[in-house]
Amino acid sequence: MSATAGTAERRRVQGGPHLGALAIVFAALFLVGLVLSTMLAGGKPYPSPFGDGAGIVAYFRDNPDAVRIGGAFQFGAAIPLAIYAATASARLHQLGIRVPGPTIALAGGLLAAGFLALSGVIGWVLSRPEVHEDPALVRALQLLNFGAGGVAHVVPLGLLLAGVAVPGLLARLLPRWLAWAGLAIAAVAELSTLALLVDGAAYLLPVARFTAIAWLIAAGFLLPRQRGRSET
Structure with missing residues (x-):
């Protein structure tokens, strides 16, 4: 192989952002938003949509900066997630995969990123003082915020994992234990759809969300750029 051909081949193989770095940026933005919003709210966590209505309205009225910051970081986290899906x-x-998996990963990742961005924008709306004058509007927006950033984000996030894990x-592009773990997490993410029917199933959302974030980081560092490296 000539030097020119070898250089072109290396550029082709090495193109694109690093998946592991993208996953870390996504995780960092999301987690920093959670921490900052909790700190700005004096240690109060974001209220559950299934809690007391008066307490929920009071939280948004008393902590607009916390809600705004949380929403902004959620919106920001959606961007590296979308890039991760496209890059993966x-x-x-x-790598020569010609089955539906890559397209499923792309569709799931873009949907997950889009709903996370929508949740962030709804959070910004909830931080506006004029919204707080109508308690019914606050409750409706919070439920929409929960739906977009919860079920509507986590379920397609599971498709992203499955599309890469299968x-x-x-x-044999990933270690078998990691691929099977990705499929298990994806299954939990799909089961979290039950949160739309049974309030108690909402506990599946954080389980699927945070394990999925860890999996995306691991897969981002272990998915090879060319065939052969992870197949032994």
């Missing part, structure tokens, strides 16, 4: 899909195609398992 392109990487799998580059090819990673079948083509």
Whole structure:
């Protein structure tokens, strides 16, 4: 192979942002938003949509800065997540995967990022003082915020994991334990749909969300750029 051809091949293989770094940025923005919003609210966590209505309205009225900061960081976290999905899909195609997995990963990741961004924007709306004059509007917006940033974000996030984990398992692109873990987390994420029917199933959302974040980081560092490295 000539030097020119070798350079072109290396550029083709090494193109695109680092998946592990993207996952870390996504996780950092999301977690920093949670921590800052809790600190600005004097240690009060974001209220559950299933809690007391008067307490929920009071939280948004008394902590607009916390709500605004949390929403801004959620919106920001959606951007590296979308880039991760696009990059992972392109990487799998580059690795010769011609099954639906890469497209499922792309669709799931973009949906997850879009709903997370929507949740962030709704959070910004909830921080506006004029909204607080109508308690019914506050409750409606909080439920929409929960739906967008909860079920509507976590369920497609599971599709992103499954879309990467299945090819990673079948083509031996990822360690078997990591691929199987991704499928298990994806299953929990899909089961979190039950939160729309049964309030008690909402506990599945943080379980799926935070394990999925950890999995995306691990997969981002272990998914190879070319065939052969993870197949032994």
